Amino acid sequence: MNRRLTQRGRERRQQLMSYAITRFAENGYHPTSVAEIVHGLGVGKGVFYWYFASKEELFLEILRDAQRQLRRRQEAAIADEPDPVRRIELGIRASIAWIDENRDVVKLLQFAATEERFAPVLRRGQDVAVADTARHVKEGIVEGRIRDLDPFVLSHAVLGVAGHLAREFVHERSQSVDDVAEAAVAFCLGGLMGSPPD
Amino acid sequence: MNRRLTQRGRERRQQLMSYAITRFAENGYHPTSVAEIVHGLGVGKGVFYWYFASKEELFLEILRDAQRQLRRRQEAAIADEPDPVRRIELGIRASIAWIDENRDVVKLLQFAATEERFAPVLRRGQDVAVADTARHVKEGIVEGRIRDLDPFVLSHAVLGVAGHLAREFVHERSQSVDDVAEAAVAFCLGGLMGSPPD
């Protein structure tokens, strides 16, 4: 399905993808039919199959796109910050901002994690993100500013907190992105730097 | 669909539910047909509709069951522990143990969160769990052992970490439940008690 596309074609493709995202997010992937998508856009069914080989391929495309975007966002945020701990903080903030701005896509990522068919694509993306964070965590450990626990576990914990708080408070409860990011950062830095009690 | 069931009937019902759980977890809710479920059990289709009004109702039943179980497990674990911080720790451990023992159901809970139709049932359960945790967090704050942040945010952060680490390391990477629980507890207690740096 790697067609030569004109400008017009590229726009149609984009239109299909973004409309599909909203329908999938609202209704679920399976319950949303191809007919529903093309009808909502006021075009014939052939348009869909001109741009995508199948409903499944469209969905995979959406997933890959989303992961690419998030990654770029995180990289841009971190840029050339030298302090590893601060890099982690910036990464958390960037992720939460992105989750805020991409509710629909986030829902699709969550769904994809529950279907064996889509999970592999997802895992690769997540592994990359974790590896990125883990690098900074390792540096932090070397500098003695983060406690000496498995960097992968710590990275996953950080991602778990950021993702969960963003979904719960930004998406579901419409709280301010900044407040939520603040709380996530505070909790994560506490978790990373420790001060285990008793 | 509140039928009078004999002992035999109750067993069939249970059999249908647990087999459906494994099929749904493996294949996804939508892609798994009622025909597939009854065929896998070697019974006629009528059996299914004798015990459940619809495929959707069966799924809701599974969700309610799961939440009830998890809650009971957490309550049992906490029992009459007087120390609030320790109660949180025991809750984390109990949750991770339950997630370990109920992979399939956990996958279904995750899926349910992505379909508008099922989300409400889920939210009620989650709200209860968060409220429980938040009670202990509040006590900890009063005692000055947990930093003075929004108890609901902290509770969600804790649940986010426990859930994510359990899924990632116990389910996906088959690591020891105890190790994962240990890490989750360490991170969460750090996040709760703070020691914010700079």
Place this chain on the structure above:
DNA sequence: GGCGTTCTTGACCGCGCGGTCAAGTGATCC
């Protein structure tokens, strides 16, 4: 204007879905 390419249409296909139901089987109680 002519021609090749890109794009669009919508009727159509076969299939398998969720759900129904008339008919029948087995246990239990009197």
Place this chain on the structure above:
DNA sequence: GGATCACTTGACCGCGCGGTCAAGAACGCC
């Protein structure tokens, strides 16, 4: 043994799904 109730069967139904395709429309280029 007959009545009642709990359970089981599987053919059947209508529908809407994902996907196809022959026929054209619109565009870009000479």
